[in-house]
Amino acid sequence: MLTVRLLGSFDVRRDGQPIELGSRKAQSLFAYLILSAGVECRREKLAGLFWPEADERLARKRLRHTLWQLRRKIGEAYFRANRIAIAFDETAPYRLDVSILQGAVRDEGPADALLPILTAYRGDLLPGFYDEWVLRVRRNLRLAYEQQMALLLKRLQAEGRWREMKSAAAAWLAHDELAEPAYRALMTAHSRLGANASFVEAFHACRAALRDGLD
Numbered sequence: 001m002l003t004v005r006l007l008g009s010f011d012v013r014r015d016g017q018p019i020e021l022g023s024r025k026a027q028s029l030f031a032y033l034i035l036s037a038g039v040e041c042r043r044e045k046l047a048g049l050f051w052p053e054a055d056e057r058l059a060r061k062r063l064r065h066t067l068w069q070l071r072r073k074i075g076e077a078y079f080r081a082n083r084i085a086i087a088f089d090e091t092a093p094y095r096l097d098v099s100i101l102q103g104a105v106r107d108e109g110p111a112d113a114l115l116p117i118l119t120a121y122r123g124d125l126l127p128g129f130y131d132e133w134v135l136r137v138r139r140n141l142r143l144a145y146e147q148q149m150a151l152l153l154k155r156l157q158a159e160g161r162w163r164e165m166k167s168a169a170a171a172w173l174a175h176d177e178l179a180e181p182a183y184r185a186l187m188t189a190h191s192r193l194g195a196n197a198s199f200v201e202a203f204h205a206c207r208a209a210l211r212d213g214l215d
Contacts, residue, residue, distance in 0.1 A: 002078065002094040006031055007101075007141070008123025012074070019073055025050055026066050028134070030074070031126055035098060035137060038090035046086065049133065098125070101144045111155035111164070117148050118171050146179070153185040165189040178213045180206065 005011040010027055012019045021027050029050055033041065047059035054062065067086060071079050078094070080087045100120040125138040149172045156165040166189035172182035183206035190199040 002074065002092070004034060004094060004096045005122070006035070006125055007097050007121055008127065010126060014074070021073060022069065023066070024129075025062075026069050028126075028129060028131060029063075029066050030070055031129075032133065033070075033079070033086065033088040034094070034096060037088045037096075040080070040085035040087045042085050043083075097122075098141065101141055101148060109155070111152055111159055111161065114148055114152040114155065117145070117152060118168060121145050121175065123175060145175075149179075150181050153181065157185065157188065160192075162189045162192040166193070177209045180210065183209075 001015060003011075003013045003016075010031070012021065012030070021030060029046070032046075032049075043060060043063060044056070047054075047056065047063045050066075051059035051062050067079070067081060071081075075092075078089055078092045080089050097120045100116050125141050126134050149168065152168055153165055153172075156162075156168060165185055169182040169186040169189065172179050173186070176182070183202060186202045187199050187206075190196075190202060
């Protein structure tokens with residue numbers, strides 16, 4: 001089983017053993033392919049995306065070499081490739097943390113269905129990578145996380161699970177100290193639990209964060 005973490009860090013393991021991909025290009029190409037699992041990406045597009053400074057012939061050569069590295073270290077079974085396109089095989093056994101956030105947000109259902117978000121989201125996608133495609137996907141995933149967390153807090157409140165609501169709100173604030181909905185949920189949970197001093201502390205923390213971060 002291949003286990004891949006792209007949120008908060010870059011970590012690839014097969015059967016629990018870490019796999020070192022070496023170059024940043026290899027890491028970035030692998031991330032792009034697994035995030036597009038099942039989609040055939042044309043070679044000329046990948047070559048131009050990852051080696052824009054090189055002419056087409058050299059870029060394609062570098063793409064072939066990097067793909068060879070990925071297939072050697074991760075396994076042939078995880079990639080489909082021909083002369084025209086390359087794809088990560090979505091039928092191969094793997095687990096990707098991003099997949100949890102890419103699921104559709106539904107307005108109904110129990111809070112437990114959303115609790116895996118708390119362990120899956122360890123931070124932004126591919127920290128330290130600043131490719132244009134990474135920044136775009138990172139923004140989308142951050143928005144998905146915010147939507148999922150807002151829904152989780154709503155469900156926990158409806159179910160009266162105040163301690164879990166407090167923990168979830170704190171987890172959100174650990175990633176984004178300007179998340180006002182998380183402060184409101186935290187204050188609600190403290191109030192319901194009768195922790196008035198903690199309620200006031202959360203209020204002042206919210207006011208200071210919004211003042212300093214948003215003026």
